[in-house]
Amino acid sequence: MDPEIEEKYKKSGKITAQARDYGASLIKEGASVLEVVSKIEDFILKKGGRIAFPVNIAIDDVAAHFTPTHNDKLVFEQGNLVKLDVGVHVDGYIGDSAITIEVGTRNWQDLIKASSDALDVAIEMMKPGVNLMLVGRAIEQTITSYGFKPINNLTGHSLEQYKLHAGISIPNVEEFTKGTVKEGDVLAIEPFSTNGGGRVKGFKKSNIYRFLKEQELKSAEAQRLQRVIKVNRKGLPFSERWCYRYTKKSTKVLQKLVSERAITMYPILKDVKNGMVAQTEHTVIITNDGAKIIT
Numbered sequence: 226m227d228p229e230i231e232e233k234y235k236k237s238g239k240i241t242a243q244a245r246d247y248g249a250s251l252i253k254e255g256a257s258v259l260e261v262v263s264k265i266e267d268f269i270l271k272k273g274g275r276i277a278f279p280v281n282i283a284i285d286d287v288a289a290h291f292t293p294t295h296n297d298k299l300v301f302e303q304g305n306l307v308k309l310d311v312g313v314h315v316d317g318y319i320g321d322s323a324i325t326i327e328v329g330t331r332n333w334q335d336l337i338k339a340s341s342d343a344l345d346v347a348i349e350m351m352k353p354g355v356n357l358m359l360v361g362r363a364i365e366q367t368i369t370s371y372g373f374k375p376i377n378n379l380t381g382h383s384l385e386q387y388k389l390h391a392g393i394s395i396p397n398v399e400e401f402t403k404g405t406v407k408e409g410d411v412l413a414i415e416p417f418s419t420n421g422g423g424r425v426k427g428f429k430k431s432n433i434y435r436f437l438k439e440q441e442l443k444s445a446e447a448q449r450l451q452r453v454i455k456v457n458r459k460g461l462p463f464s465e466r467w468c469y470r471y472t473k474k475s476t477k478v479l480q481k482l483v484s485e486r487a488i489t490m491y492p493i494l495k496d497v498k499n500g501m502v503a504q505t506e507h508t509v510i511i512t513n514d515g516a517k518i519i520t
């Protein structure tokens with residue numbers, strides 16, 4: 226890997242780890258989800274990083290893709306099982322990491338350990354030439370050894386400049402693929418464990434969007450927001466909260482942009498049987514000596 230690019234990955238990875246750990250310290254009973262997320266995003270900017278995607282908070286049976294709206298009243302409650310997923314970039318080179326925290330209880334420590342052990346096992350076996358089917362098998366075996374299921378339709382993903390999902394998927398179950406790991410690959414590995422159905426389905430609003438294609442729009446306000454999104458995000462996800470800074474009618478204008486296919490919205494992903502879900506994620510760089518964790 227080009228040393229200059231590697232430096233940028235190391236910097237984004239370091240800020241990602243700091244933001245994740247800082248965020249974890251803020252998640253407490255009664256804390257506002259909006260406030261926690263805003264503090265983490267401010268922290269990232271203060272450290273000299275840019276935000277790769279809105280800070281994701283996924284509670285209980287939600288596995289991924291939720292961020293609060295600009296006026297969200299949601300608070301953390303005792304017993305919540307919270308996935309905190311943070312992404313930072315430096316010049317488009319992304320660090321992506323997640324942890325799971327229980328709010329005030331210790332009911333789900335085994336479920337959390339199942340996903341974090343699975344991540345350790347996957348990282349341990351990563352080196353150039355390794356078949357991704359074997360990685361998926363190892364993740365699946367680790368999680369099932371705890372008596373839980375991996376989520377079979379969520380995967381890890383390769384990263385490239387300004388690309389959050391750059392083509393390679395890292396399965397969390399044994400799944401036929403000829404895909405292998407190569408030197409220089411940057412991979413976000415993220416096993417999800419659950420006591421539910423082991424599969425997620427999309428539900429309504431995540432408040433997270435991504436730019437698709439510039440469209441001819443009649444409304445000047447929609448046109449303006451489309452422009453801002455295109456220039457500022459370079460294809461990376463964004464939230465309604467950020468758009469609210471540009472227009473107080475953010476919800477309505479975003480709806481318009483979705484219906485015109487200028488942008489798309491991610492649905493909230495929940496376990497199909499409403500099981501509890503844990504997630505652990507690191508970003509690694511593949512070298513000839515194995516996987517180097519940058520987050």
Ligand code: CO
Nearest residue numbers: 310321322506
């Ligand atoms: Co992530």
